[in-house]
Amino acid sequence: MSDTAHALSTSRTLWDLLDARARLTPGRPVFLQDGRVLTFGALRERAERVAAGLHALGVRPGTVVAWQLPTRLETVLLTFALARLGAVQTPVIPFHRDHEVGFVLRASGAEFFAVPGTWRGHDHTAMARRLGARGVLEVGDARDLPDGDPAVLPAPPSDGTEVRWIYWTSGTTSTPKGVLHTDRSLIAGGSCLAHALRPTAADVGSIAFPYAHIGGPDYTVMLLLYGFPAVLFEHFALPEALAEYRAHGVTLAGGSTAFYAMFLAEQRARPGEPVVPTLRLLAGGGAPKPPELYHAVVREMGVALAHGYGMTEVPMITMGSPDDSHEQLATTEGRPPEGMEIRIVDGEVRLRGEAVCRGYLDPAQTAEAFDPDGFLRTGDLGHLTDDGHLVLTGRLKDVIIRKGETISAKEIEDLLHAHPAVGDVAVIGLPDSGRGELVCAVVERAPGAGTPTLGEVTAFLRAEGLSVHKLPERLEVVDALPRGRTLRKVLKYELRERYAGTSA
Incomplete structure (x- = not known):
């Protein structure tokens, strides 16, 4: 810096x-x-x-x-x-x-x-x-x-x-x-992003995600620290947005794994012609980044890719840097900045530092989220490498991360329980190369009910006021959900194993 x-x-x-x-x-x-x-x-x-x-x-x-x-x-x-x-x-x-x-x-x-x-x-x-x-x-x-x-x-x-x-x-x-x-x-989180990416006053960035997202202040702090501009996109879609990227000479782009995949798809549609000639770096966070996607972007687009790890509670935890090795950039979430303490407890990533939130509106949620030493329990599983990079291996929280946005499975399940054809339901995230994860609803038919369709389910959820980005993209209907023998809890890991890698 x-x-x-x-x-x-x-x-x-x-x-x-x-x-x-x-x-x-x-x-x-x-x-x-x-x-x-x-x-x-x-x-x-x-x-x-x-x-x-x-x-x-x-x-x-x-x-x-x-x-x-x-x-x-x-x-x-x-x-x-x-x-x-x-x-x-x-x-x-x-x-x-x-x-x-x-x-x-x-x-x-x-x-x-x-x-x-x-x-x-x-x-x-x-x-x-x-x-x-x-x-x-x-x-x-x-x-x-x-x-x-x-x-x-x-x-x-x-x-x-x-x-x-x-x-x-x-x-x-x-x-x-x-x-x-x-x-x-928020300043501490944005400083972490800026410190890792090392922009200059000659750069031109881009904000193609909702400014109301925690990434809004994150990115804005970086602009204020280094004195360079960003192009704002009210609605991001490719190839339509490419003209603005080119007109302003954008050098830094990205947002999440989904953005990388979209840029790569555009590059593949016009091999040999850089989609944005001035682009030098894709960067972002949110959904996990498959190593193969990293290597494809670097190889086919000829730009660097630096991925990071953050959440609403801590806008920037770790960030890859263009100075990292290809192996580090492909397989880790980068390193934490000075002042961010990472502790691994029983495999869970816990955090303490200035960028960590003060807690939640609900004091009970705050008490549950922080351990006695003041570390935030992230619910994410991972480990630190010998050189201080963080590797994430899974999540304890039952959430789905689609295009960098966190979606609560329980919120969708609670609404679907009111559908007349639904006896019980489990909502899971399934791996998806373009979105990070897709939303899959596994429905147990109600006795005597017909088989609901995906269209019927999504129409019902829309009518209940659920946001469009949370709607299931896949529906599986079963006679009975798999359950544990004691508390009869639905075994979601079995559903993930059953449907991951299978077509809808």
């Missing part, structure tokens, strides 16, 4: 970090989208005006503000305006629907809720009204952002260790868990 980046990484708050970067390079771009350019200086100036407008609406330090917005410049402006005020932000992934959003609003006690209006065919404003959300703010474009005179604002927050972020993860429960973060924990 450069001396400047190292100094910036000690900033107390995210607003301090933006302010310091804006003073260093006010005219350099930080975000690019659809022909629009936002510089570091303009981001600071405009965010402060939005903060003044929010202040006039009643947003104060500690006010809980939920926002469910796509990856846009307006989203960035709003989140930094809230950071300037010291509000408590609770970002919500845009494709979540009534089931998840209603729980988030109730559990967080949000006093304001920012939505994009109608986005990709879904009326978010109507949903917000239906759920009884308070202080609904429709932010369709920049004209909808509140505006005011910064002279009315109180001093910026100075304590970066106060909880100002509530992110959401399904984990192993049927309802999302509110994960408590501070500005300092």
Whole structure:
């Protein structure tokens, strides 16, 4: 990490970090989208005006503000305006629907809720009204952002260790868990990413995943530390997005295993012609990265690939570096940064460090998640190599990671239990080369019921308000689920063994 980046990484708050970067390079771009350019200086100036407008609406330090917005410049402006005020932000992934959003609003006690209006065919404003959300703010474009005179604002927050972020993860429960973060924990996570990837001011990055994801602040911190821009993608699809990558000369791309596979597929469709001539590095995290995918990307695309390990509770735990060997990059999740302690207890990965969250909204969940020494129990299995790299070997948690997003099996199971044709159900993740894992529902027929189809099951779940990205992609119908002899628990490992590697 450069001396400047190292100094910036000690900033107390995210607003301090933006302010310091804006003073260093006010005219350099930080975000690019659809022909629009936002510089570091303009981001600071405009965010402060939005903060003044929010202040006039009643947003104060500690006010809980939920926002469910796509990856846009307006989203960035709003989140930094809230950071300037010291509000408590609770970002919500845009494709979540009534089931998840209603729980988030109730559990967080949000006093304001920012939505994009109608986005990709879904009326978010109507949903917000239906759920009884308070202080609904429709932010369709920049004209909808509140505006005011910064002279009315109180001093910026100075304590970066106060909880100002509530992110959401399904984990192993049927309802999302509110994960408590501070500005300092997010800065520490982004610093880990930056330290490993070692970007320069000449790089051009890209954010092709939801900005409301924990990866949003992770990546933004890296931009602020090193002073380079990123292209924002409201919706990512290939080959459609390639024109933007090429037009801006993107050098750093990725997001998760699914992104690597998509870029590789495009490369294979045009052998001998680089899909993005300026691209030098693919990087990301989320779903496990098969070693064969790493080798194929390096061999066929001619770029480096650095994969990492993070979660909503700890935005960046380990990260591969372009300086690592091919073997390390292909078979490990990289190394932890200075200050991240990793302890392996009975095969489980446990963590302690500044990037670790403060716990959960539910104190009982917090007590369960941390051991007596203050280490977070991740539920992931793994080991450290002699040279300090982390290898993950499995998960204790009953979750599915599809395209980098964590999906709770129990949430889907709870909803499917209400289907008239379902006697019992087990939802499992099956290996998938493009998505990391796919969602498979194994259904035990209800007595006297007919055989449900995948279309019927997904239509039922849609009607229940389940997010589209959580819908099963595969359905297996059985006469009886395999069960243990004592407590009659469903033996999911048998189902995984039975259906892994078989076609639908």
